[in-house]
Amino acid sequence: MINVTIWNEGRHERESESVAKVYPKGIHGCIADFLGTDEELNIITATLDDAENGLPESVLENTDVLIWWGHMAHECVPDDLVERVYNRVMRGMGFIALHSAHFSKPFKRLMGTTCSLKWRDGDRERLWCINPSHPIAKDIPEQFSIPVEEMYGERFDIPQPDELVFIGWFKGGEVFRSGCCYQRGLGKVFYFQPGHEENPTYYIPEVQRIINNAVHWAAPSEVVPEIICPWVESVEENYNGANN
Amino acid sequence: MINVTIWNEGRHERESESVAKVYPKGIHGCIADFLGTDEELNIITATLDDAENGLPESVLENTDVLIWWGHMAHECVPDDLVERVYNRVMRGMGFIALHSAHFSKPFKRLMGTTCSLKWRDGDRERLWCINPSHPIAKDIPEQFSIPVEEMYGERFDIPQPDELVFIGWFKGGEVFRSGCCYQRGLGKVFYFQPGHEENPTYYIPEVQRIINNAVHWAAPSEVVPEIICPWVESVEENYNGANN
Amino acid sequence: MINVTIWNEGRHERESESVAKVYPKGIHGCIADFLGTDEELNIITATLDDAENGLPESVLENTDVLIWWGHMAHECVPDDLVERVYNRVMRGMGFIALHSAHFSKPFKRLMGTTCSLKWRDGDRERLWCINPSHPIAKDIPEQFSIPVEEMYGERFDIPQPDELVFIGWFKGGEVFRSGCCYQRGLGKVFYFQPGHEENPTYYIPEVQRIINNAVHWAAPSEVVPEIICPWVESVEENYNGANN
Amino acid sequence: MINVTIWNEGRHERESESVAKVYPKGIHGCIADFLGTDEELNIITATLDDAENGLPESVLENTDVLIWWGHMAHECVPDDLVERVYNRVMRGMGFIALHSAHFSKPFKRLMGTTCSLKWRDGDRERLWCINPSHPIAKDIPEQFSIPVEEMYGERFDIPQPDELVFIGWFKGGEVFRSGCCYQRGLGKVFYFQPGHEENPTYYIPEVQRIINNAVHWAAPSEVVPEIICPWVESVEENYNGANN
Numbered sequence: 001m002i003n004v005t006i007w008n009e010g011r012h013e014r015e016s017e018s019v020a021k022v023y024p025k026g027i028h029g030c031i032a033d034f035l036g037t038d039e040e041l042n043i044i045t046a047t048l049d050d051a052e053n054g055l056p057e058s059v060l061e062n063t064d065v066l067i068w069w070g071h072m073a074h075e076c077v078p079d080d081l082v083e084r085v086y087n088r089v090m091r092g093m094g095f096i097a098l099h100s101a102h103f104s105k106p107f108k109r110l111m112g113t114t115c116s117l118k119w120r121d122g123d124r125e126r127l128w129c130i131n132p133s134h135p136i137a138k139d140i141p142e143q144f145s146i147p148v149e150e151m152y153g154e155r156f157d158i159p160q161p162d163e164l165v166f167i168g169w170f171k172g173g174e175v176f177r178s179g180c181c182y183q184r185g186l187g188k189v190f191y192f193q194p195g196h197e198e199n200p201t202y203y204i205p206e207v208q209r210i211i212n213n214a215v216h217w218a219a220p221s222e223v224v225p226e227i228i229c230p231w232v233e234s235v236e237e238n239y240n241g242a243n244n
Numbered sequence: 245m246i247n248v249t250i251w252n253e254g255r256h257e258r259e260s261e262s263v264a265k266v267y268p269k270g271i272h273g274c275i276a277d278f279l280g281t282d283e284e285l286n287i288i289t290a291t292l293d294d295a296e297n298g299l300p301e302s303v304l305e306n307t308d309v310l311i312w313w314g315h316m317a318h319e320c321v322p323d324d325l326v327e328r329v330y331n332r333v334m335r336g337m338g339f340i341a342l343h344s345a346h347f348s349k350p351f352k353r354l355m356g357t358t359c360s361l362k363w364r365d366g367d368r369e370r371l372w373c374i375n376p377s378h379p380i381a382k383d384i385p386e387q388f389s390i391p392v393e394e395m396y397g398e399r400f401d402i403p404q405p406d407e408l409v410f411i412g413w414f415k416g417g418e419v420f421r422s423g424c425c426y427q428r429g430l431g432k433v434f435y436f437q438p439g440h441e442e443n444p445t446y447y448i449p450e451v452q453r454i455i456n457n458a459v460h461w462a463a464p465s466e467v468v469p470e471i472i473c474p475w476v477e478s479v480e481e482n483y484n485g486a487n488n
Numbered sequence: 489m490i491n492v493t494i495w496n497e498g499r500h501e502r503e504s505e506s507v508a509k510v511y512p513k514g515i516h517g518c519i520a521d522f523l524g525t526d527e528e529l530n531i532i533t534a535t536l537d538d539a540e541n542g543l544p545e546s547v548l549e550n551t552d553v554l555i556w557w558g559h560m561a562h563e564c565v566p567d568d569l570v571e572r573v574y575n576r577v578m579r580g581m582g583f584i585a586l587h588s589a590h591f592s593k594p595f596k597r598l599m600g601t602t603c604s605l606k607w608r609d610g611d612r613e614r615l616w617c618i619n620p621s622h623p624i625a626k627d628i629p630e631q632f633s634i635p636v637e638e639m640y641g642e643r644f645d646i647p648q649p650d651e652l653v654f655i656g657w658f659k660g661g662e663v664f665r666s667g668c669c670y671q672r673g674l675g676k677v678f679y680f681q682p683g684h685e686e687n688p689t690y691y692i693p694e695v696q697r698i699i700n701n702a703v704h705w706a707a708p709s710e711v712v713p714e715i716i717c718p719w720v721e722s723v724e725e726n727y728n729g730a731n732n
Numbered sequence: 733m734i735n736v737t738i739w740n741e742g743r744h745e746r747e748s749e750s751v752a753k754v755y756p757k758g759i760h761g762c763i764a765d766f767l768g769t770d771e772e773l774n775i776i777t778a779t780l781d782d783a784e785n786g787l788p789e790s791v792l793e794n795t796d797v798l799i800w801w802g803h804m805a806h807e808c809v810p811d812d813l814v815e816r817v818y819n820r821v822m823r824g825m826g827f828i829a830l831h832s833a834h835f836s837k838p839f840k841r842l843m844g845t846t847c848s849l850k851w852r853d854g855d856r857e858r859l860w861c862i863n864p865s866h867p868i869a870k871d872i873p874e875q876f877s878i879p880v881e882e883m884y885g886e887r888f889d890i891p892q893p894d895e896l897v898f899i900g901w902f903k904g905g906e907v908f909r910s911g912c913c914y915q916r917g918l919g920k921v922f923y924f925q926p927g928h929e930e931n932p933t934y935y936i937p938e939v940q941r942i943i944n945n946a947v948h949w950a951a952p953s954e955v956v957p958e959i960i961c962p963w964v965e966s967v968e969e970n971y972n973g974a975n976n
Contacts, residue, residue, distance in 0.1 A: 002415070002858055003838055017823075017881045029442060043887065056651070068303070086844075088850075090845065090846050090889070092377060096335060103961070109844060110844045111745055111917050112818075112841060112842045112843055112844040113822065113917050114822050114917060114958060114959045114961075116959050116961040116962075117961060118961075118962055118964045119961070119963055119964070120963060120964055120965070120966065121960075123966070126479065126661055126663075128641075128642045128643075128662070128663050128707070129642075129643070130642045130643050130665070131427075131463050131643075132430060132466055132643060133336065133427065133430040133431070133432070133464065133466050134465075135465060137466075138465050142642075142643060143479065143661075144487050145483065145486065145487045146487060147485060151898045151966075153616075153779075153964065154616045154617075154618045154630075154655065155616075155617070155618055155620060155630060156618070157822070157917055157959060159891065159894075159914065159915065159916060160651070160894055161654070161914060162406075162407075162891075162892055163406075163648070164652070167642065167655060167663045167665075169641075169657060169661060169662065169663045170657075171480075171660075171966075171968065172966030172967065173614055173631075173657060173966055173967035173968035173969075173971070174616070174657065174964075174967065175614075175616050175655045175656075175663050176655045177618070177655075182891065183375075183377065183891065183892060184845050184893060185845050185846060185889055186376065186377040187377070187378070204487050206487065220377065221377050221378075221379060221382050221768050222376055222377050222381075222382070227848050227853070227878050227889060228848060229835070229846075229848040229849060229850075230850055230851075231850075231851055231852060232851070232852055232885065232906075233852070234852065234855070234883075234904030234905055235370065235387065235905035235906065236415075236609075236902065236903065236905035237904065239389065239905070242389065242391070243388050243389045243390060243391060243448050243450065246712065265677060273960070282562075285875075293599060296733065305795070322696075326554055327936075328544065328602075329625075329722050332675065334602050334645070337515045338668050343695065347717070353600060354600045355600055356574075356597060356599055356600040356672055357578065358578050358673060358715045358717075359672050360715050360716060360717040361717055362717075362718055362719075362720045363717070363719055363720070364719060364720055364721070364722065365716075370907075372886045372904055372906070372907050373886075374856075374883075374886045374887055374888070374909070375892075376887060379677055381568075386886075387905075387970045397720065397861075398861075398862045398874075398899065399862050399863075399864060399874060400886070401578070401673055401715060402568065403600075403647065403670065403671065403672060404650055404895070404896070405891070406647075406648055408896070409893070411886065411899060411909075412907075413901060413902075413905060413906065413907045414901075415724065416722030416723065416725065417722055417723035417724035417725075417727070417856075417858055417875075417901060418720075418860070418901065419860050419900075419901045419907050420724065421862070421899075427648060429601050429602060429645055439625050448732075450834045458508070462946045471602045471604050471645060472604060473591070473602075473604040473607070474606055474607075475607055475664075476606045476607070476641065477607060478608065478639075478659075478660030478661055479607070479612070479660065479661035480659065480660050480661035481661075483658065485662070507733050549760060612969065619915075620918065620954055621824060621918040621919070621920070621952065621953050622917065623953060625954075628953070631967065632975050633971065633974065633975045634975060635973060635974070635975060650894075650895075651894075659968075671863075671865065674864065674865040675865070676865070692975050694975065697911075699974075707867065707869050709865050709867060710864055710865045710869075710870070713803075723858065723875065727877065729879060729931050730877065730879070731876050731877045731878060731879060731938065732934050
């Protein structure tokens with residue numbers, strides 16, 4: 001089983017009727033619903049305004065893959081929580097940043113760049129898969145459309161992705177590296193661009209499949225209790241002739 | 245189930261008593277033995293001197309992952325077989341090149357470089373894992389020794405690996421990129437340096453685990469019947485408003 | 489000085505009036521004209537139907553950067569010339585493949601993949617620069633348009649580029665990795681997608697600047713007479729205490 | 733001209749006689765001396781205990797490439813200086829982190845990982861060049877020795893380098909990715925492992941040449957006044973038929 005925690009800022013849904021109409025259970029609730037059909041996943045949700053911002057140590061420690069959606073309240077995420085999330089990724093936790101989480105504190109912390117981009121509401125997108133044998137692209141067609149989606153355009157100020165899986169085409173004329181894989185520490189990080197709060201993007205089957213695939217891809221193969229920087233004895237001086 | 249074909253040149257074992265002593269069933273037989281304990285694998289072996297060099301179309305077409313060991317008879321592998329192997333990789337088959345297969349025709353065909361290196365028999369190696377969360381590194385310690393192994397040294401004339409998993413340290417003073425991952429077409433390619441025919445390297449548990457892991461990693465997620473370069477209609481002109 | 493050889497198949501210009509009208513001196517002549525204003529370049533041109541296909545050993549050996557345009561006659565390029573070009577790249581020569589040269593023998597030889605793609609004549613393209621601090625992007629705006637250009641669309645079956653500099657947006661709905669950098673052997677390789685023979689693409693100042701930048705980027709820093717795979721003595725056994 | 737600022741913590745040299753003996757002008761002074769022979773460089777030095785830690789805004793703004801050496805006093809570097817250095821890199825400044833600067837705040841900020849490693853004083857190193865056509869490897873032999881150097885060993889917890897140029901071999905049995913290139917924002921970042929304060933490493937001609945090469949490589953091709961994340965109009969809606 002993979003323990004998935006879906007973290008959502010959760011403010012747009014409370015403050016905007018139109019967003020609440022699109023996501024009556026919150027974006028986290030919508031994601032939990034479609035991931036919930038995968039029997040290999042244990043899912044919980046958490047939001048910014050929950051106690052300890054929804055991520056007390058006990059929850060974070062028990063999370064294999066953390067999905068993060070945030071937008072209007074990035075600054076309300078405490079810096080020490082950001083450090084705790086960062087440290088869990090270093091130790092092996094997967095991290096999936098969705099849409100406006102490009103500007104979330106944990107994602108920027110992991111990238112080491114500004115993660116700036118161009119944007120414009122209400123465009124139309126085609127998502128092209130350029131890496132069809134990547135695990136995150138499993139069962140995804142070569143392209144599909146998102147009828148209404150916020151345009152995110154290049155230049156996206158990110159480090160060169162370890163693997164680029166999707167490129168977005170926008171009717172308004174822009175392109176975007178929309179699906180980007182990174183390794184950071186022992187953890188795997190996936191950024192996925194679609195998912196503006198005002199658009200029903202997370203109801204699109206291909207989007208759901210991509211996020212589901214990404215959870216499996218980001219699940220840790222190795223988790224360590226601590227990252228250390230140790231003084232070590234010489235392995236050669238202690239060599240005994242065996243293969244260890 | 246993953247269909248694995250272990251291809252071995254198979255000449256050293258016949259022509260050299262000392263090699264035959266190390267690998268009485270041939271290198272392919274040794275690999276088949278240790279992979280054979282994995283119940284998810286269907287394993288067959290094939291050698292250069294079998295009919296159709298062991299890889300008639302029916303076998304190649306039914307192979308998910310092809311393991312390749314060759315050394316003294318690279319030039320005896322027919323060019324049309326090389327093209328067939330290359331085409332299967334393009335269409336999704338995994339390919340694992342072992343040791344002296346750095347100079348095999350299929351590996352060089354897939355790399356697009358000379359794959360030259362430095363070499364010297366009878367050194368001692370330590371293999372360091374630099375990417376412990378990579379699937380191929382699962383359950384591998386941070387380093388282990390190979391008491392006697394042919395030294396392969398940099399510069400190794402390969403394209404920059406998509407992922408570098410192991411670096412070899414040699415007592416004689418050299419280093420080597422010993423475990424290198426590539427994607428080529430829809431296929432995954434792994435090069436693994438240890439495995440000189442005169443040394444019992446393939447009996448080392450860590451080496452066995454790495455090759456076993458690599459088979460699972462290289463198993464295709466997508467296989468296509470043909471790679472085409474098609475004229476296409478505009479997806480925009482045919483857009484109907486739905487998400488496809 | 490950088491010795492640049494512009495190789496062009498040169499057949500469309502002879503066989504099609506409309507192409508000849510766009511490129512009265514041939515595509516090679518057009519490229520030679522705009523590169524000719526760069527005083528650091530020594531430029532010659534060569535075509536398929538010249539003696540020895542325009543690339544006798546003396547020319548190839550004296551070339552620092554080889555620009556390649558081909559389309560209808562890829563198959564007429566002799567295999568031994570392909571091997572000679574490949575070997576020069578291994579030894580340090582830069583190689584710039586333009587547009588339909590994605591399917592040229594030397595480019596496919598260097599990539600190790602099919603280099604397939606989707607295509608459609610007469611689209612309109614926007615080229616986005618995603619790596620503005622790359623040497624090939626010097627003085628290039630964040631995007632510019634090519635009013636009429638053949639659409640090349642993903643999936644482009646290439647190895648993951650070492651560096652991706654440009655992404656193309658097409659009005660018809662497709663995207664493309666339009667500017668891709670690779671190292672192969674000691675040589676640098678750049679693929680640049682724009683440049684259909686029927687369109688005046690090579691008269692666009694930004695396109696000219698990109699090709700000019702690419703020549704400087706691909707110019708060799710090191711050239712070796714031969715690539716070898718040598719037996720070597722142990723550097724450690726011969727260590728004398730100094731720093732060599 | 734390239735404006736180079738050599739920043740050194742500068743404490744070991746004051747607090748330890750043995751270090752002061754090796755670097756009587758400080759490590760920064762030694763580096764300034766050998767870089768000073770390059771007429772294309774304007775060099776200044778700065779240390780932690782200078783006013784404003786040696787990097788007031790006027791200095792940082794006028795720096796093209798910042799070299800950073802630090803070890804015992806990483807924590808004394810104020811966080812707001814780290815943010816200013818980070819922002820200058822985003823906007824195009826080159827950054828070269830030497831040896832124990834793997835654990836400096838600016839380097840860790842740019843990497844997004846812990847940058848942990850193994851270490852042990854007083855080993856001997858061979859540095860192998862695996863990318864001889866890289867600009868930083870210009871005029872560097874395929875390997876050279878550092879008679880006494882602190883061992884830094886894998887696993888080095890860094891993001892996969894965009895380009896790996898050097899691998900270190902240590903007599904004690906370890907290996908290390910000793911020369912790593914990254915792009916972050918518009919800036920180029922190079923990490924170079926040799927240079928323990930107690931060893932005369934920076935007097936070795938090859939080490940000097942590498943650092944000199946790295947300065948030229950990291951010099952910005954483009955610098956912007958500000959990184960923004962702008963709302964933009966559709967380029968398509970404003971398309972006028974020209975190539976802009």
